[in-house]
Amino acid sequence: MRKPLILLLIALAVTGSSILIFLHCIQTVSHDEFDEEPVIDTSSAKPPLTNDDWALQTNETVETPEKFDVSLEATLVPVVTWYPDIGESLYGEWLRGNDDLPYFNFSYTIYVTNHGKKIAYNVSIVVTDRDVAVFNETKNLGPSYMYIKTVKGYAMRYDNSHGLYLHVQCHENIPEIVTAFRYFNVPWIRINPTIRPTLVKLYITPQNPTVQNVLRLAENTSDWRSVIQWVDSTITYEKHREWHLGHETLESGTGDALDKALLICSLLRGMSWDPEDVYVAWSKTNEGQAAWVVFRKLPNVEWLKVGFTNGLVIETFQNIELAQGEADILFNDIEFKNLPSSS
Structure with a gap:
């Protein structure tokens, strides 16, 4: 009985040792296999999806933002000045041009604002006068920036009222042109x-080409009689309410006194008469106005x-006071005189 029991214990001991040896081998193999990083075969793997791939796969539109986010506004306004001598605000002053005609010389201010959030590059700012560029600049305008430019010394002829156009365009990203118009x-x-x-003196235009051409055509420009008779015979008498410059009277062929x-004052001034020696005398009458030349x-x-009120009448006086009679003013292209009232 004791012998079988001993044999059983020996068998169990041998079996346990075998199990321990087996477990130790398993632990050793497992440690050796994973001691290094595993190698993954990527030869057949696809690269990870990018944002664009993901957008395409999800049927979403990829929006590219504009290069600039700008919004332009343009304005052109005249510069107004107060003139104490006439008690009025005007946006310019009268000057005599190279053709001896009146020109209104004025200044205007350009305002261009970028209401956007980004810089507007290469903004062209152009002012045109009947399709002719009279001002041209290119500027970069920052966000919420206002460009201000005053242009001085622009002149328009007395009989040529018209408008100026302001064209503004950002060539980098805005195809349309922003415009402003000022008449x-x-x-x-x-x-x-x-x-x-100032206006009255500008009505005498001795150096105007049309007036000078009459003097060239006259038979004897040193003789005041020939000039006066030529005007009387060439210009048909016609009562006018408005004043006209010499070249207008010559071009129309009609005129009143x-x-x-x-x-005639323009012609005589274009000859040898000094401004102290020839004037237009003008007076306000019950019928309207009267005018004549004294020289x-x-x-x-x-x-x-x-005078020409009742045909050509030439009278001689010993002094200018008698010749001017009841005139209210005397003037030519240089001088203007207010005369004391005769009443």
Whole structure:
């Protein structure tokens, strides 16, 4: 009985040792296999999806943002000045041009604003006068930035009121052109301009090419009689309410006493008469107005009065006071004189 029991214990001991040896071998093999990083075969694997691939696979549109986010606004306004001598605000002043005609010289200000959040590069700012560029600049405008530029010394002829266009375009990212328009009404006065001495003097135009051409065609430009008779015979008398410059009277071929007086004064000033020796005399009457020419008969000291109200009338006086009569003002292209009231 004791012998079988001993044999059983020996068998169990041998079996346990075998199990321990087996477990130890398993642990050793497992440690050796995973001691290094595993090698993964990627020869057949696809690269990971990018954002664009993901967008395409999910049928979403990939939006590319604009290069610039700008919004332009353009304005063109005249510069207004207060003139104390006339008690009025004007956006310019009257000057005599190279053709001896009146020009309204004014300034205007350009405003261009970028209301966007990004810089507007290469913004072209162009002002055109009847399709002709008269101002041109290119600027970069930052976000919420206002470009301000005052252009001085722009002139329009007295009879040529018109508008200026402002064209603004950002060539980098805005195909359309932003425009602004400003109409400039030239404030030339044709009815009773005597309240403006500057305007009245501009009605005498001795150096105007049309006036000078008459002197070249006259038979004897040193003889005041030939000039006056030529005007009287060439210009048909026609009553006008408005004032006209000499070249306008010559071009129309008609004029009243005032128109002829303005023309003759221009012609005599274009000859050898100094501004102290020839004037247009003007007065306000119950019928409207009256005008005539007074000038010194060179080389004498006598003064002549030439009127056209009832045909050509030439009178001689010993001094200018008698020749000017009841005139309210005397003027030419250089001088303007207010005369004391005769009443």
